[in-house]
Amino acid sequence: MFGITPSARLRPSPYFEATLAEGVCAFTTYNHMLMPTSYGKPEEEYWRIINGVSQWDVACERQVQLRGPDAGKLAQILAPRDLSKCAVGQGKYVPLCNHDGILINDPILLKLADDLYWLSIADSNIWFWARAIAAERGLNVEVSEPDVSPMALQGPKAVEVVAHVCGDWVRDLKYFWFRETLIEGIPVVVARSGWSKQGGYEIYLRDGSQGARLWAIFKEAGHAWGIGPGNPNWCERVESGLISYGGDSDETTNPFELRMGKYIDLHVPDDTIGIHALRRIAAEGPKRHSLGVVLDAGDPVKPGFLWNPIFKDGVKVGDLTNCAFSYRLQKNIGFALIASQTVIGDPVDVMMDGRMQTGSLSDLPFL
Amino acid sequence: MFGITPSARLRPSPYFEATLAEGVCAFTTYNHMLMPTSYGKPEEEYWRIINGVSQWDVACERQVQLRGPDAGKLAQILAPRDLSKCAVGQGKYVPLCNHDGILINDPILLKLADDLYWLSIADSNIWFWARAIAAERGLNVEVSEPDVSPMALQGPKAVEVVAHVCGDWVRDLKYFWFRETLIEGIPVVVARSGWSKQGGYEIYLRDGSQGARLWAIFKEAGHAWGIGPGNPNWCERVESGLISYGGDSDETTNPFELRMGKYIDLHVPDDTIGIHALRRIAAEGPKRHSLGVVLDAGDPVKPGFLWNPIFKDGVKVGDLTNCAFSYRLQKNIGFALIASQTVIGDPVDVMMDGRMQTGSLSDLPFL
Numbered sequence: 001m002f003g004i005t006p007s008a009r010l011r012p013s014p015y016f017e018a019t020l021a022e023g024v025c026a027f028t029t030y031n032h033m034l035m036p037t038s039y040g041k042p043e044e045e046y047w048r049i050i051n052g053v054s055q056w057d058v059a060c061e062r063q064v065q066l067r068g069p070d071a072g073k074l075a076q077i078l079a080p081r082d083l084s085k086c087a088v089g090q091g092k093y094v095p096l097c098n099h100d101g102i103l104i105n106d107p108i109l110l111k112l113a114d115d116l117y118w119l120s121i122a123d124s125n126i127w128f129w130a131r132a133i134a135a136e137r138g139l140n141v142e143v144s145e146p147d148v149s150p151m152a153l154q155g156p157k158a159v160e161v162v163a164h165v166c167g168d169w170v171r172d173l174k175y176f177w178f179r180e181t182l183i184e185g186i187p188v189v190v191a192r193s194g195w196s197k198q199g200g201y202e203i204y205l206r207d208g209s210q211g212a213r214l215w216a217i218f219k220e221a222g223h224a225w226g227i228g229p230g231n232p233n234w235c236e237r238v239e240s241g242l243i244s245y246g247g248d249s250d251e252t253t254n255p256f257e258l259r260m261g262k263y264i265d266l267h268v269p270d271d272t273i274g275i276h277a278l279r280r281i282a283a284e285g286p287k288r289h290s291l292g293v294v295l296d297a298g299d300p301v302k303p304g305f306l307w308n309p310i311f312k313d314g315v316k317v318g319d320l321t322n323c324a325f326s327y328r329l330q331k332n333i334g335f336a337l338i339a340s341q342t343v344i345g346d347p348v349d350v351m352m353d354g355r356m357q358t359g360s361l362s363d364l365p366f367l
Numbered sequence: 368m369f370g371i372t373p374s375a376r377l378r379p380s381p382y383f384e385a386t387l388a389e390g391v392c393a394f395t396t397y398n399h400m401l402m403p404t405s406y407g408k409p410e411e412e413y414w415r416i417i418n419g420v421s422q423w424d425v426a427c428e429r430q431v432q433l434r435g436p437d438a439g440k441l442a443q444i445l446a447p448r449d450l451s452k453c454a455v456g457q458g459k460y461v462p463l464c465n466h467d468g469i470l471i472n473d474p475i476l477l478k479l480a481d482d483l484y485w486l487s488i489a490d491s492n493i494w495f496w497a498r499a500i501a502a503e504r505g506l507n508v509e510v511s512e513p514d515v516s517p518m519a520l521q522g523p524k525a526v527e528v529v530a531h532v533c534g535d536w537v538r539d540l541k542y543f544w545f546r547e548t549l550i551e552g553i554p555v556v557v558a559r560s561g562w563s564k565q566g567g568y569e570i571y572l573r574d575g576s577q578g579a580r581l582w583a584i585f586k587e588a589g590h591a592w593g594i595g596p597g598n599p600n601w602c603e604r605v606e607s608g609l610i611s612y613g614g615d616s617d618e619t620t621n622p623f624e625l626r627m628g629k630y631i632d633l634h635v636p637d638d639t640i641g642i643h644a645l646r647r648i649a650a651e652g653p654k655r656h657s658l659g660v661v662l663d664a665g666d667p668v669k670p671g672f673l674w675n676p677i678f679k680d681g682v683k684v685g686d687l688t689n690c691a692f693s694y695r696l697q698k699n700i701g702f703a704l705i706a707s708q709t710v711i712g713d714p715v716d717v718m719m720d721g722r723m724q725t726g727s728l729s730d731l732p733f734l
Binding site: 003027037098125126135303304307 | 369370371372373374375376377378379391392393394395396397399401404405465466471490491492493495496498499500502503504511512611613614615618640669670671672673674688689
């Protein structure tokens with residue numbers, strides 16, 4: 001394990017001091033911000049998400065704020081998904097594409113008002129993208145990065161903790177919907193969302209000076225339910241089939257290759273970026289698709305930096321874009337971005353750490 | 368010091384294995400790539416750059432390639448610097464701005480052919496930016512990330528090593544000029560450039576599979592001149608007044624605030640992005656400027672994540688955007704991005720680690 005050198009290019013989050021106190025020991029960088037990736041007890045952290053409630057610093061899920069008379073128009077130009085019926089207080093998962101239909105991010109869009117939207121983004125620079133489009137098209141909209149830093153509560157007991165802090169109304173929030181509120185005077189947005197399939201909430205802190213206080217409020221409230229620190233969990237997300245933009249996608253990946261077709265509306269206006277390319281790809285059929293891979297060998301794999309090439313009958317047919325040891329399945333599993341001709345059940349070979357491993361293709365999600 | 372968790376979002380460089388063998392112990396991330404920041408002997412690494420020759424993995428200085436009939440047109444639209452006389456084989460330092468005249472990167476532009484340019488970028492996503500502009504303006508140009516990974520040789524003896532490997536023609540290269548060549552069959556571009564003021568070259572490797580070989584060739588050739596590993600050096604760059612985009616700039620910084628005015632040509636065509644804003648800022652005068660800061664206290668500072676606020680007579684007037692202990696000056700020095708009313712010699716107070724430190728404003732560079 002190597003160190004990270006502090007730098008003004010890499011911003012700590014408002015929860016940084018709180019996570020230090022919790023014993024954070026490793027980070028990744030995401031949107032030029034440090035995101036905790038380990039508190040040193042990976043299996044304990046995993047089961048906490050599956051069975052209890054886990055508290056995450058995900059301030060790195062930054063917001064691209066669109067504000068002004070043309071905010072809604074810009075949102076629809078950027079997103080090849082029909083937003084015409086999106087209500088204030090509603091969130092939507094929106095794959096963003098470039099003019100060639102290539103995926104460039106997959107944010108949650110939050111509609112706070114008719115003239116105010118947030119794109120809660122994955123790890124790529126959508127500020128530059130949205131500003132370029134807004135300026136080139138002469139739209140009356142300001143694109144900015146507001147002082148907003150999400151914290152997530154994930155796991156089956158998250159609802160109890162968040163209801164204890166915010167009130168029972170959170171139990172009735174529909175998935176991806178949100179409400180603006182105050183927690184002990186701290187301005188937040190409470191959304192039913194989060195990058196796990198175990199249920200939970202994201203608390204969008206709207207005052208970066210209050211990170212330590214907000215962390216402490218939920219930590220204290222969660223004590224009765226055994227709350228503890230965690231982070232977007234490598235194992236759980238693979239089991240659950242959750243896509244990581246930039247990890248599971250490359251410079252040529254379109255949304256249809258990543259099981260995102262249901263979030264693309266081909267009837268959106270013709271000035272939506274990438275829609276012509278997406279209509280063509282939908283008509284022709286994508287060249288790759290996304291399947292699961294189950295490796296035969298049982299020794300738990302370690303995370304790596306690179307995609308692993310996948311072979312079928314000695315011919316390269318795709319890439320293993322991630323791989324994790326599943327604590328529930330007790331197997332090494334991952335995602336294949338692979339030629340569309342392949343099918344579930346196909347035996348494959350994967351080159352890992354210099355040697356071939358055997359496995360087979362499977363459906364997604366695993367659990 | 369915290370660990371970095373491996374992830375497919377963070378790419379290792381073609382020199383990764385070579386730097387492991389050299390004993391790399393810390394990294395930063397830069398353009399979604401790992402860049403070595405320490406081999407564990409900071410003072411030895413510093414003096415190697417000042418007095419000898421240092422070998423750097425700067426593959427993270429990625430290339431935004433513009434190729435096609437409109438490549439030159441797009442380059443000029445992106446860069447508010449007159450490129451009309453830029454020759455094939457010439458490089459130029461070009462601040463890039465958005466439509467509001469805000470700095471968004473400061474690459475070296477390399478003109479490889481009339482229809483082929485590289486922008487060798489700092490740490491922000493110019494692929495998205497350039498693609499958005501090219502597509503919105505209907506230009507006939509392909510924007511891509513080629514397989515090109517720079518390695519730097521820096522220090523007064525770098526010229527001897529590069530001449531030994533490439534030939535004496537490298538001694539006659541003018542600063543920022545370059546030549547395409549082969550080194551033992553490996554395709555490279557050799558440029559006289561690099562992010563230090565100690566002289567040197569950048570070798571742009573054009574075949575990522577040959578990183579270990581290219582590293583070894585220069586390591587072996589440099590043996591007689593005491594070559595050793597290094598990286599863009601925190602101390603040397605502060606002494607030399609070199610700007611780090613994203614470290615010394617923020618979301619509101621324009622080039623005039625960072626001593627980049629001499630690289631802006633206000634007469635470039637009206638369709639150049641940001642030129643109207645830049646003409647206005649130039650006429651009004653920027654609100655901040657960049658000066659040096661010398662702290663009075665002598666204990667060497669450690670690198671940090673945040674800017675430190677600067678006060679004059681109790682009023683906040685700017686920010687210390689970096690700070691390093693200078694081995695040559697035996698003082699803590701840094702850059703101030705600070706109100707234009709301040710002048711060299713002004714006493715200031717800087718809030719660092721919870722306490723005020725006294726110091727004074729100075730000219731840049733320090734050395």
